[in-house]
Amino acid sequence: MSTANSEERLIRRARVLQPDGSFQENDVLLRQGKIAAIAPNLEPSANEIDATGLSLLPGVIDPQVHFREPGLEHKEDLFTATCACARGGVTSFLEMPNTKPLTTTQAALDDKLQRAASKCLVNYGFFIGATPENLPDLNTANPTCGIKIFMGSAHGALLVSREAELEPIFASGRRLIAVHAEDQARINERRRQFQGQTDPAIHSQIQDDQAALNATQLAMKLSKKYQRRLHILHLSTAIEAEYLRQEKPPWVTAEVTPQHLLLNTSAYAEIGTLAQMNPPLRSPHDNAVLWQALLDGVIDFIATDHAPHTLTEKAKGYPQTPSGMPGVETLLPLMLTQAQQGRCSYAQVAHWLAAAPAAAYGIANKGKLLPDYDADLVLVDLEREQPVRREDVVSKCGWSPFEGWQLTGWPQYTLVGGQVAYERGQLHTEVRGQALQFAAP
Numbered sequence: 524m525s526t527a528n529s530e531e532r533l534i535r536r537a538r539v540l541q542p543d544g545s546f547q548e549n550d551v552l553l554r555q556g557k558i559a560a561i562a563p564n565l566e567p568s569a570n571e572i573d574a575t576g577l578s579l580l581p582g583v584i585d586p587q588v589h590f591r592e593p594g595l596e597h598k599e600d601l602f603t604a605t606c607a608c609a610r611g612g613v614t615s616f617l618e619m620p621n622t623k624p625l626t627t628t629q630a631a632l633d634d635k636l637q638r639a640a641s642k643c644l645v646n647y648g649f650f651i652g653a654t655p656e657n658l659p660d661l662n663t664a665n666p667t668c669g670i671k672i673f674m675g676s677a678h679g680a681l682l683v684s685r686e687a688e689l690e691p692i693f694a695s696g697r698r699l700i701a702v703h704a705e706d707q708a709r710i711n712e713r714r715r716q717f718q719g720q721t722d723p724a725i726h727s728q729i730q731d732d733q734a735a736l737n738a739t740q741l742a743m744k745l746s747k748k749y750q751r752r753l754h755i756l757h758l759s760t761a762i763e764a765e766y767l768r769q770e771k772p773p774w775v776t777a778e779v780t781p782q783h784l785l786l787n788t789s790a791y792a793e794i795g796t797l798a799q800m801n802p803p804l805r806s807p808h809d810n811a812v813l814w815q816a817l818l819d820g821v822i823d824f825i826a827t828d829h830a831p832h833t834l835t836e837k838a839k840g841y842p843q844t845p846s847g848m849p850g851v852e853t854l855l856p857l858m859l860t861q862a863q864q865g866r867c868s869y870a871q872v873a874h875w876l877a878a879a880p881a882a883a884y885g886i887a888n889k890g891k892l893l894p895d896y897d898a899d900l901v902l903v904d905l906e907r908e909q910p911v912r913r914e915d916v917v918s919k920c921g922w923s924p925f926e927g928w929q930l931t932g933w934p935q936y937t938l939v940g941g942q943v944a945y946e947r948g949q950l951h952t953e954v955r956g957q958a959l960q961f962a963a964p
């Protein structure tokens with residue numbers, strides 16, 4: 524067989540990240556899409572990557588993205604989004620159901636999987652979206668990483684906000700439920716109070732901390748009642764983090780985005796509506812408490828919530844502007860820069876960006892640098908600083924909220940199942956990822 528996957532490849536002299544966070548120079552042999560050996564001085568191969576000076580990490584698993592296909596391809600599509608993934612060292616993603624049509628049926632899920640197989644440079648998985656009406660589909664759709672519930676800030680029929688609508692979903696079935704936790708009733712009421720105001724900074728006041736906490740508490744109450752596997756998406760507030768520190772049972776996980784760790788409401792003055800997202804940016808105090816919760820394991824991992832909108836859409840003026848910002852190209856260098864600055868270790872970054880999301884979603888053989896694991900890998904340059912520049916952005920939206928930030932740890936090579944998808948500024952657009960498999964709960 525001569526498929527790309529059956530090729531052998533040798534990564535020569537990489538600084539391989541160790542479980543203790545140190546780096547050890549080694550050669551890494553890849554065979555049939557898997558890591559075959561990690562050892563010094565391996566036999567020469569016809570297919571070698573000289574990784575001298577580069578550091579090898581597991582490929583990033585981004586467990587929350589919005590890639591817009593089908594139906595919203597003017598913002599992004601599965602091809603452009605996964606080109607951006609390859610540039611950012613993201614080798615697998617889990618995508619949300621707020622496309623057009625919504626991913627609320629097996630047929631819509633099948634359509635996405637088919638599109639992904641023909642277009643995605645990296646590995647893919649999709650959520651099934653909950654509406655108040657599609658309970659049977661939620662537990663039979665396959666393959667899916669889980670059920671997505673928008674308790675607030677929803678897109679059309681995806682809104683499931685009232686306890687009476689939520690309870691049947693938590694009560695039936697066992698698969699993972701991931702919630703966007705904002706209290707829609709409170710948001711509606713506060714929106715009326717701020718009517719007529721156009722400063723984007725009020726976005727964080729309308730969709731306030733209490734709106735987030737109310738929904739997180741409701742989801743937790745139902746999860747505890749039915750011992751239902753729950754994942755809280757993009758945790759944004761200190762009060763939720765403190766609540767989870769006290770209350771979170773072992774079957775609940777939570778994630779945070781780099782935006783909620785590293786940006787706060789001061790960003791509105793600098794980048795205006797480009798800083799508008801749901802749940803909104805919060806205060807520097809929230810940044811600090813979320814960081815501590817991540818370091819302490821109250822928050823389990825990191826996701827980008829990559830939610831591209833065009834600059835034209837973002838220029839409409841608040842509140843007509845859509846919420847969301849891109850993230851797959853900056854996630855890894857942002858977090859590696861944090862490690863370099865001593866805010867966390869490199870091992871923690873690899874855990875939060877690869878091993879932990881793999882474990883939470885039951886994705887076997889991914890997220891670690893071990894023999895027999897899939898060869899989804901990223902080689903980064905930890906020595907060289909480079910700014911985030913608009914002209915370098917690969918995502919169709921063409922901008923980043925982090926423009927101008929000096930970052931280290933930019934990917935130099937991204938490998939998906941042993942195939943080189945990105946190499947020092949060049950995309951190998953013929954590479955294709957595979958459908959992710961998820962262990963049954």
Ligand code: DOR
Pocket residue numbers: 589621676703799800801802828830831845846847848
């Ligand atoms: O800001 C956001 N934008 N948050 C979401 O949860 C959805 C997303 C989008 O799809 O634009």
